[in-house]
Amino acid sequence: MALGYRPQLDGLRAIAIGLVGVEHFGGPWVRTHFPIGAGALGVQLFFVLSGFLITRNLLFRLEQAPAGEVIRRFFPIIRSATRTRHASSWDFNQNISSSRLAKTFVT
Secondary structure: OOOOOOHHHHHHHHHHHHHHHHHHHOOHHHHHHOOOOHHHHHHHHHHHHHHHHHHHHHHHHHHHOOHHHHHHHHHHHHHHHHHHHHHHOOOOOOOOOHHHHHHHHHO
8 A cells, every 4th residue: 555645635625614704604505405504514524534544554664664663663652552541531529539549550
């Protein structure tokens, strides 16, 4: 899979940006002609494009490097995301000491 510039994606990006612009500046006419929301559709399109490009890039890197190398490079990111998610779901209404809370980040 060769990575390279894809001009087709520029057209899709332009459509996504245009839909968001229409939502912001279109007024009441837009709400009657775009029942799902032009802005929401544009944002969804942009997310799909981003996911496609990121996945394509990661798959290309997996083909080029051994699997152990990729895992070694992404493990700190995964660990950080997991700890952040754990901390954000913590129930702060409990009467808990700060040292016990700090231990959740160390282990």
